[in-house]
Amino acid sequence: xxxxxxxxxxxxxxxxxxxxxxxxxxxxxxxxxxxxxxxxxxxxxxxxxxxxxxxxxxxxxxxxxxxxxxxxxxxxxxxxxxxxxxxxxxxxxxxxxxxxxxxxxxxxxxxxxxxxxxxxxxxxxxxxxxxxxxxxxxxxxxxxxxxxxxxxxxxxxxxxxxxxxxxxxxxxxxxxxxxxxxxxxxxxxxxxxxxxxxxxxxxxxxxxxxxxxxxxxxxxxxxxxxxxxxxxxxxxxxxxxxxxxxxxxxxxxxxxxxxxxxxxxxxxxxxxxxxxxxxxxxxxxxxxxxxxxxxxxxxxxxxxxxxxxxxxxxxxxxxxxxxxxxxxxxxxxxxxxxxxxxxxxxxxxxxxxxxxxx
Numbered sequence: 215x216x217x218x219x220x221x222x223x224x225x226x227x228x229x230x231x232x233x234x235x236x237x238x239x240x241x242x243x244x245x246x247x248x249x250x251x252x253x254x255x256x257x258x259x260x261x262x263x264x265x266x267x268x269x270x271x272x273x274x275x276x277x278x279x280x281x282x283x284x285x286x287x288x289x290x291x292x293x294x295x296x297x298x299x300x301x302x303x304x305x306x307x308x309x310x311x312x313x314x315x316x317x318x319x320x321x322x323x324x325x326x327x328x329x330x331x332x333x334x335x336x337x338x339x340x341x342x343x344x345x346x347x348x349x350x351x352x353x354x355x356x357x358x359x360x361x362x363x364x365x366x367x368x369x370x371x372x373x374x375x376x377x378x379x380x381x382x383x384x385x386x387x388x389x390x391x392x393x394x395x396x397x398x399x400x401x402x403x404x405x406x407x408x409x410x411x412x413x414x415x416x417x418x419x420x421x422x423x424x425x426x427x428x429x430x431x432x433x434x435x436x437x438x439x440x441x442x443x444x445x446x447x448x449x450x451x452x453x454x455x456x457x458x459x460x461x462x463x464x465x466x467x468x469x470x471x472x473x474x475x476x477x478x479x480x481x482x483x484x485x486x487x488x489x490x491x492x493x494x495x496x497x498x499x500x501x502x503x504x505x506x507x508x509x510x511x512x513x514x515x516x517x518x519x520x521x522x523x524x525x526x527x528x529x530x531x532x533x534x535x536x537x538x539x540x541x542x543x544x545x546x547x548x549x550x551x552x553x554x555x556x557x558x559x560x561x562x563x564x565x566x567x568x569x570x571x572x
Contacts, residue, residue, distance in 0.1 A: 216317065219304055223317040226295070227501075231287040231325065235276055238283070242275045243268050257351050270344040273337045274458075277493075280329060282527040284497050288504030289523040296511050307312070309532065311571040315505055322501045326494035333490035334462040342459040366474060367444040375407075378450045383409045385450070388418070390443065399424050402441070408445050415440045423458065439564045457486040484548035485538050492552040499556060500527065506570040530555055 247268070254264060276283070279381050295301050304314060364374050376387035388407040392400040405420035425432040427536065460468060469483050503526065508519045533555040541551035 220317040224321050227321040230291045234283050239272050259531050268345045270340040273340040281530050285500045285504050285523045285527040287517045288501045289508040292508035293519040318501045318505050322497040326497040329494040335474040338461045415442050457483050481542045488549050488552045499559045499563050506566045
């Protein structure tokens with residue numbers, strides 16, 4: 215399937231890509247360490263913990279800038295081959311431009327497969343260690359979910375809370391409803407509720423209890439009463455960037471659980487879920503664009519090619535952020551949002567390929 219020329223191009227492709235990853239890893243560690251060194255010293259962070267942190271930090275930052283790495287790698291070695299007239303010799307041997315792209319596709323497939331697996335399983339586990347470190351040594355704040363939220367805690371039980379303070383474990387304007395069919399058979403309203411971590415129960419303050427049986431209703435009030443509900447404070451709070459800490463099976467299970475509860479603000483989780491698959495696909499699109507652009511000799515050499523490559527990869531990342539913002543703040547479907555950059559750049563790749571393959 216691959217001849218000597220293919221293997222030569224593939225070797226340069228993967229070798230340059232790995233070199234860029236290694237070089238940028240060192241740069242990223244130095245920059246991040248310089249930025250956080252005061253926190254490390256002030257909080258007396260053990261040296262071994264810092265090493266573990268950077269081990270988990272590297273996969274995160276490399277995956278974040280993946281489009282830039284693959285684009286620059288393709289442009290760098292392809293431009294060098296063009297300047298040394300190696301591509302002219304390859305095409306003069308009778309190989310078509312389309313056939314010459316085969317090793318680029320193979321290389322992109324290898325890189326995409328690795329990134330696909332890493333996105334779904336490896337990077338979330340690394341993020342879990344990284345974020346736990348940051349939570350312990352750099353910031354220690356959880357935040358409540360959106361105010362005025364409804365949660366389904368069982369098949370026929372619902373709660374509402376206007377707001378919740380995770381530090382004091384106190385919720386305000388609490389209500390509970392239990393249904394039988396389409397009828398409410400029990401309703402509880404309380405000015406506030408607090409969680410008793412010893413008894414594992416919720417303490418209702420200034421509560422009104424209503425039990426309904428057809429047209430009959432029983433009403434009672436209580437200044438303070440303990441009651442067991444099928445939810446805990448952990449269900450009302452979430453850690454920053456919690457979606458990054460879940461492997462794809464865990465993320466999928468979390469989304470389904472939240473949908474059963476009736477949660478509405480799941481756009482960020484759905485975007486993360488679809489992004490893990492869409493991001494590796496960009497390797498094919500960007501490598502084709504990079505190979506086409508860098509295959510022609512230009513005045514200025516590799517510098518011009520690299521400048522164009524960085525600009526296009528930056529536009530890709532910007533477009534990804536722009537489209538996901540519409541999904542979070544607007545009504546754009548998360549699946550469409552994460553695939554828009556790939557679709558648009560696929561048309562760009564087709565246009566450039568037709569122009570350069572003549």
